[in-house]
Amino acid sequence: MTSSVKFGIDRLLADPALLKELEGRRVGLVAHPASVTQDLTHTLDALIVAGVNVASAFGPQHGLKGDKQDNMVETSDEVDPHYGIPIFSLYGEVRRPTGQMMSSADVFLFDLQDLGCRIYTFVTTLLYLLEEAEKVGKEVWVLDRPNPAGRPVEGTMLIPGHESFVGAAPMPMRHGLTLGEMGHWFVDHFDLDVTYKVVAMEGWRPGAGTDAVGSGYGWPADRIWINPSPNAASVNMARCYAGTVMIEGATVSEGRGTTRPLEVLFGAPDIDAKAVMAEMMAFAPEWCSGVRVRDCWFEPTFHKHAGKLCNALMLHAEGPSYDHANFQPWRLQALAFKAIRRLYPDYELWRGKDFKYEYTNDVLAIDVINGGPSLREWVDDAGAGPDALDALASHDELAWAQAVREHVIY
Numbered sequence: 001m002t003s004s005v006k007f008g009i010d011r012l013l014a015d016p017a018l019l020k021e022l023e024g025r026r027v028g029l030v031a032h033p034a035s036v037t038q039d040l041t042h043t044l045d046a047l048i049v050a051g052v053n054v055a056s057a058f059g060p061q062h063g064l065k066g067d068k069q070d071n072m073v074e075t076s077d078e079v080d081p082h083y084g085i086p087i088f089s090l091y092g093e094v095r096r097p098t099g100q101m102m103s104s105a106d107v108f109l110f111d112l113q114d115l116g117c118r119i120y121t122f123v124t125t126l127l128y129l130l131e132e133a134e135k136v137g138k139e140v141w142v143l144d145r146p147n148p149a150g151r152p153v154e155g156t157m158l159i160p161g162h163e164s165f166v167g168a169a170p171m172p173m174r175h176g177l178t179l180g181e182m183g184h185w186f187v188d189h190f191d192l193d194v195t196y197k198v199v200a201m202e203g204w205r206p207g208a209g210t211d212a213v214g215s216g217y218g219w220p221a222d223r224i225w226i227n228p229s230p231n232a233a234s235v236n237m238a239r240c241y242a243g244t245v246m247i248e249g250a251t252v253s254e255g256r257g258t259t260r261p262l263e264v265l266f267g268a269p270d271i272d273a274k275a276v277m278a279e280m281m282a283f284a285p286e287w288c289s290g291v292r293v294r295d296c297w298f299e300p301t302f303h304k305h306a307g308k309l310c311n312a313l314m315l316h317a318e319g320p321s322y323d324h325a326n327f328q329p330w331r332l333q334a335l336a337f338k339a340i341r342r343l344y345p346d347y348e349l350w351r352g353k354d355f356k357y358e359y360t361n362d363v364l365a366i367d368v369i370n371g372g373p374s375l376r377e378w379v380d381d382a383g384a385g386p387d388a389l390d391a392l393a394s395h396d397e398l399a400w401a402q403a404v405r406e407h408v409i410y
Helices: 006-015 016-021 044-047 121-135 181-189 233-249 275-284 328-343 365-370 373-381 388-408
Strands: 027-030 053-061 084-091 106-112 139-143 195-199 263-270 292-300 310-316
Touching: 006 016, 006 044, 006 084, 006 139, 006 195, 016 195, 027 044, 044 053, 084 139, 121 139, 121 181, 139 181, 181 195, 181 388, 233 263, 233 310, 233 328, 233 365, 263 275, 263 292, 263 328, 275 292, 275 310, 275 328, 292 388, 310 328, 328 373
Parallel strands: 027 053, 027 106, 053 084, 106 139, 139 195
Antiparallel strands: 263 310, 292 310
């Protein structure tokens, strides 16, 4: 069956004029396991079969093969055993491509499946590539792919001075853009003098429901989901991630070491999940809408609470109970933290400064993740109600929507 949506790589391969632009030029490809065509051929193989001179390839966090399970597990450079080209790691000794790496190609094709969340590091890798391409006069093309979380925007803006590899620029947690659109904003926001092209998708309708052509509220229902990183195992995870990723800054489990990581609001051996859900509904019931929340149990095989039976709340942002417009994963996760704090005031909820999240020093991981301390301070302030956090976030969400309006392609 032919998909109703053509991704950037499929458009490139089907357009002789676009392929002609690459003739006689050395091409560098930034890719991972989800960089595939409609028929699931990896982009590297498809480009070479099409006659494109791929001279080098680059792997982001988790590697070109996507084999690195956890955060902060680095990948080494290597040589592709089949094609004999260098594969450079952008999550090893360096995060930014070096001058030597940039000299390996004339034009760089960026074909990464994103999750639509600021902390998912592929967006930062794009910025770094654009900045380094500007320095050496190289060209960057984004072969665009869907934002599986769709257009909704949510979260507070990253505060200047809190930039990191999980915080490229002042944007909210859930940014609502494709990487092609984000590249346009980067070029504008940072005033980059770089040749930048987006090979746009055809037929992508991020606001359409599952019964419409170009459907799926962001991810087309007729396209197969492939993990862009080991723990991004489903569209449900992608929809929840802008909230559940914050658990990486907490002591409770995000479900790593199970088959459904980052699809839970928390898991812990010493927290009553049903009691937390009742507290959430009493404190801010409107933030619980649009998604089905189910209490469950799991025992992680590794990571936090390994080998211990954990009570948890699992999210189902799918099926007939899913309401795309009303689901607010960032607020929902904040609410889960707040409910835990209200029920267990002395609970050691936040990971300490000794845990160096993405190689930062002397900053709490939860603050690195959120690009500032406001969410943590709201959770820990016994007198702060839902309106206080909502006011902060709503202001930033509106400002972001206005800032990126002219860069929206679809």
